Amino acid sequence: AQSVTQPDIHITVSEGASLELRCNYSYGATPYLFWYVQSPGQGLQLLLKYFSGDTLVQGIKGFEAEFKRSQSSFNLRKPSVHWSDAAEYFCAFLAGNMLTFGGGTRLMVKP
Amino acid sequence: EAGVAQSPRYKIIEKRQSVAFWCNPISGHATLYWYQQILGQGPKLLIQFQNNGVVDDSQLPKDRFSAERLKGVDSTLKIQPAKLEDSAVYLCASSREIYNEQFFGPGTRLTVL
Numbered sequence: 001a002q003s004v005t006q007p008d009i010h011i012t013v014s015e016g017a018s019l020e021l022r023c024n025y026s027y028g029a030t031p032y033l034f035w036y037v038q039s040p041g042q043g044l045q046l047l048l049k050y051f052s053g054d055t056l057v058q059g060i061k062g063f064e065a066e067f068k069r070s071q072s073s074f075n076l077r078k079p080s081v082h083w084s085d086a087a088e089y090f091c092a093f094l095a096g097n098m099l100t101f102g103g104g105t106r107l108m109v110k111p
Numbered sequence: 112e113a114g115v116a117q118s119p120r121y122k123i124i125e126k127r128q129s130v131a132f133w134c135n136p137i138s139g140h141a142t143l144y145w146y147q148q149i150l151g152q153g154p155k156l157l158i159q160f161q162n163n164g165v166v167d168d169s170q171l172p173k174d175r176f177s178a179e180r181l182k183g184v185d186s187t188l189k190i191q192p193a194k195l196e197d198s199a200v201y202l203c204a205s206s207r208e209i210y211n212e213q214f215f216g217p218g219t220r221l222t223v224l
Contacts, residue, residue, distance in 0.1 A: 004153075032210075043115070043202060043215035044154070090153050097167055097209050099144075101153030 002027050002095050004102035012108040013081050021076040021105050023091030031093035033074045035065055038104075039087045047089075050074065061085070083109045113137065115216035117203050123222045129191035132219045136184070136205030142166075143180055144213060145188050146202040154202055160186065161209060190221075198223045 005024045013019050025031060032051050036044040048059025055067040065076045074091060086109045091102040116135040124130050136143050141162050146154035157176065158168040162183040171178070175194070180186040190197055200220050204213040 036215075041217065043217045044204075045215070046212055049212070092153070094210065097159060098156055099213060101155070103151070103153050 002093075002100060004091050004093055004100055006089075006091055006102035006105050008105045009103070010106045010108065012110060014110045015083050016080050019076075019078045019081045019085070019107070021089050021091075021107070023074045023076065023102060025072050025074065025091075025093050027072075027093060027095055030069065031095050033065075033067060034092045034094070034099070035059065035063070035074075035076045036090045036092060036101075037061075037087050038090065044090065047076070081107075081109055083111065085109060115203055115205055115214055117201075117216040117219055119219055120217065121220050121222075123224065124193055125224050126195055127192040129189065130193055130221060131187050131189045132201050132203075132221075134186045134188070134203030134216060136186070136203070137214055140205035140207055140214075141183070142206045142209050142211070142213075143186050144204040144206075145178055145186070146204065148200040148202055148218070150199070157188070159209075166209065193221075193223045195223050197221060 003026045034049045035047040038044045047063050048057050050057045050067045057065050088104045088106050090104045143160045145157045148154040157171045158178045159166040160180040163180050178188045200218040202218045203216045206213045
């Protein structure tokens with residue numbers, strides 16, 4: 001079955017520390033992959049996407065993600081977290097015409 | 112460029128009542144999506160339109176949910192009658208075409224009592 005798994009429901013990091021959010025997918029081929037961020041009361045904003053080519057993808061707000069086919073993973077990283085990064089992060093893949101989301105990871109940032 | 116607009120932002124109803132949500136996509140976007148996001152979960156696609164035609168409604172509970180996109184622009188999503196488990200945020204999104212980046216509206220938070 002096609003699915004996206006985000007193993008960490010909550011993550012807390014200190015401001016200035018590095019961040020990695022995990023995402024694993026299950027799909028028969030290489031899907032189109034996305035990371036979205038959702039702040040309280042807001043819609044989802046696209047951070048970055050991977051369609052093909054370079055497996056390290058740069059996004060907005062200093063985020064990057066690396067596609068690893070052998071691990072079926074697309075982990076999101078940021079070298080130095082800011083307090084404004086506190087939000088919920090969703091990994092998603094596009095298979096056919098349907099965008100399938102993971103359950104999300106809530107990021108909390110300690111001062 | 113104006114974003115995706117949705118209204119109302121919040122709605123509280125009692126079970127068995129009906130409710131409707133409205134979405135105005137980004138101008139020129141042919142594809143429109145409605146998602147349901149239950150608390151603690153990722154969004155789930157309910158229905159997808161290409162212009163005024165339905166592309167995918169396989170996950171829409173058709174016994175109580177309906178949606179339309181007359182004239183291929185605005186869209187409404189209706190629930191009749193509502194159940195407690197329909198409490199969720201309903202997100203509308205649009206894209207230029209299928210497979211293009213989706214832009215999301217702020218959502219409508221529905222509480223069914």
